[in-house]
Amino acid sequence: MTIMPVNENSLMVYFANQASPETADRIAAVLPILHEELEQYLVDLIPSYTSILVTFDLMAIGQRDFTALIKKALSIADQQYIETDASPMIELPVYYGPEVSLDADTLCRHTELDFDQIISIHASTIYRVYAIGFAPGFAYLGNTDSRIHIPRKQTPRAQVPKGSLALADQQTAIYPKASPGGWQIIGRTPIDLIDYQRENLTVFEMGAKVKFTPINRDEFLALGGRIAEEEYRRAELRAAAKPVWEVA
Missing domain, CATH: 2.40.100.10 (Cyclophilin-like)
Structure with missing residues (x-):
């Protein structure tokens, strides 16, 4: 996964180079954890084919600190993620x-x-x-x-x-x-x-x-x-x- 700044209060988290069922599963599994871990500062999460756009409240936290929180949340997601075929x-x-x-x-x-x-x-x-x-x-x-x-x-x-x-x-x-x-x-x-x-x-x-x-x-x-x-x-x-x- 790669985290790239989009602007002063948005970051893009990339999971793969192209869309696939596995990437879709991965993004679906990460979304609720990002919601839970970043809720205090979160403005919006927009998932797409291979990425998630994360927008945060710049008045509440700086980009560097928020990036660290995203990395922590992704680490938690990695520990909890089990590859299954349980998608609805x-x-x-x-x-x-x-x-x-x-x-x-x-x-x-x-x-x-x-x-x-x-x-x-x-x-x-x-x-x-x-x-x-x-x-x-x-x-x-x-x-x-x-x-x-x-x-x-x-x-x-x-x-x-x-x-x-x-x-x-x-x-x-x-x-x-x-x-x-x-x-x-x-x-x-x-x-x-x-x-x-x-x-x-x-x-x-x-x-x-x-x-x-x-x-x-x-x-x-x-x-x-x-x-x-x-x-x-x-x-x-x-x-x-x-x-x-x-x-x-």
Whole structure:
């Protein structure tokens, strides 16, 4: 681990050079210990793929003394850390149907797979929460299978529907609310991912495992999912045009 100053009251703790399930586990294990040991001086902790940004109250303690406290807390974490596979599992239902898989055709052309294959590959992988950001409840999940890697859209959408499941490069994510976005949309979950009763406002936790379970349209609607009239019409037009993802 390496500790580097960011500014006069922030330090970055680096755990690795690249994201991995092991690094995600490590960061998840360290966070509560940093909270406990640094609480008196702590302003914020922001975990990410391979690091934690630690912001402290400069009026209460200097950077040198606070760095020493971080090192002490990390030493305690090292003594307590046991590498296990005990990360919580979050299972989310997803409808991958034509009304909501807005970029299915693009993905099929890019990967040279049919959409049923893409669904199977995507849903068979267990992902890890590597970071939470961009918007409350937006979790960056990795890593996707290399067969379904795809770049972000060249021109982002002005509005991505709430609950949209998306791909970009080696990652997958769900838009927790309607917002602009440039990821490739392949499905939608009916589950509300924002939870205002939680400290981090979301059902996701750093290091948690995430698995997607395909459901049909009736199940999606029964769970509270919504499909707009224009989405039904768009799906009918795509079906009439025999899109790539329906061709055997």
